[in-house]
Amino acid sequence: MGYLDDEVKRLQSIIDGIEGRVKALETRQSGGSPSKATSEEIRMILIGPPGAGKGTQAPKIKEKFSCCHLATGDMLRSQVAKKTPLGREAKKIMDQGGLVSDDIVIGMIKEELENNQECKGGFILDGFPRTVPQAEGLDAMLRSRNQTLQHAVELQIDDALLVARITGRLVHPASGRSYHTTFNPPKKAMTDDVTGEPLIQRSDDNAEALKKRLATYHLQTAPVVGYYQKTGIWKAIDASQEPGTVWKSLLAIFDGDKAKAGNAGSGILSKLAGRS
Numbered sequence: 418m419g420y421l422d423d424e425v426k427r428l429q430s431i432i433d434g435i436e437g438r439v440k441a442l443e444t445r446q447s448g449g450s451p452s453k454a455t456s457e458e459i460r461m462i463l464i465g466p467p468g469a470g471k472g473t474q475a476p477k478i479k480e481k482f483s484c485c486h487l488a489t490g491d492m493l494r495s496q497v498a499k500k501t502p503l504g505r506e507a508k509k510i511m512d513q514g515g516l517v518s519d520d521i522v523i524g525m526i527k528e529e530l531e532n533n534q535e536c537k538g539g540f541i542l543d544g545f546p547r548t549v550p551q552a553e554g555l556d557a558m559l560r561s562r563n564q565t566l567q568h569a570v571e572l573q574i575d576d577a578l579l580v581a582r583i584t585g586r587l588v589h590p591a592s593g594r595s596y597h598t599t600f601n602p603p604k605k606a607m608t609d610d611v612t613g614e615p616l617i618q619r620s621d622d623n624a625e626a627l628k629k630r631l632a633t634y635h636l637q638t639a640p641v642v643g644y645y646q647k648t649g650i651w652k653a654i655d656a657s658q659e660p661g662t663v664w665k666s667l668l669a670i671f672d673g674d675k676a677k678a679g680n681a682g683s684g685i686l687s688k689l690a691g692r693s
């Protein structure tokens with residue numbers, strides 16, 4: 418037995434050495450730094466009704482992949498806060514639970530994807546595309562960049578659960594961080610945990626506007642789900658679970674990718690094993 422144990426240890430140390438060397442070579446091969454190999458890039462969209470948790474989960478994905486988080490609702494609210502002509506027009510539509518024109522939001526996303534340095538590491542689109550023409554606009558944009566979407570994740574939840582989520586939401590406008598009076602309260606009432614600045618309630622976060630936002634979602638955004646179901650990149654998550662469980666479901670989707678990459682065998686180890 419002693420001989421076998423020694424032999425196993427010896428082989429394990431040879432394998433560890435080879436794996437370390439392969440990792441270093443793969444990093445050099447991808448031309449990237451060890452901390453950011455190209456396989457870690459993410460290009461995805463989050464679809465879900467108001468309050469499903471898009472804005473809660475997206476910052477965690479951003480942290481994991483060091484990519485940009487583009488939330489069209491936040492971009493429009495920033496125009497509203499600056500009182501630009503677009504902001505003034507958008508505020509009326511947003512407070513009524515309607516949708517801003519496709520051309521405007523497609524233009525906003527195009528501008529960010531082209532000029533926002535954070536988007537070089539990939540992107541999460543939150544609240545976009547919201548109509549089929551927006552989905553087609555995104556496809557055209559990505560085609561011209563020789564890119565494809567990896568994931569269209571739908572956060573599924575019953576409308577009945579959303580009233581409490583939306584009416585209790587508190588937001589830190591500068592960062593987009595969101596809290597909930599009951600489900601995720603800030604440490605100090607009405608105060609952002611990180612900056613100590615005041616939290617606000619969005620002007621469209623009331624039961625009446627929510628009813629219209631939900632109607633708009635079912636009428637105009639549900640077909641976007643059908644659009645992505647046909648492409649094979651659509652996946653659904655049960656968004657009625659608590660935020661940590663929703664996050665685990667997202668991680669399982671990302672881990673599924675890694676497993677696929679491993680099976681596809683694009684790495685040097687796979688080539689050595691004759692799998693490529």
Ligand code: AP5
Nearest residue numbers: 467468469470471472473489490517544582586596597660
């Ligand atoms: P937008 O800002 O995109 O709003 P929305 O889609 O209605 O989504 P929300 O931000 O309300 O929901 P969320 O899913 O991010 O929820 P959150 O994570 O904060 O759009 C606003 C308006 O802008 C639109 O109505 C439209 O007019 C316009 N617009 C935007 N994009 C457009 C486009 N592409 N085209 C045209 N018009 C556009 O969570 C909500 C609350 O629940 C929080 O308090 C949170 O703490 C809590 N919570 C989250 N997850 C959980 C959980 N798992 N359990 C318990 N509580 C939770």
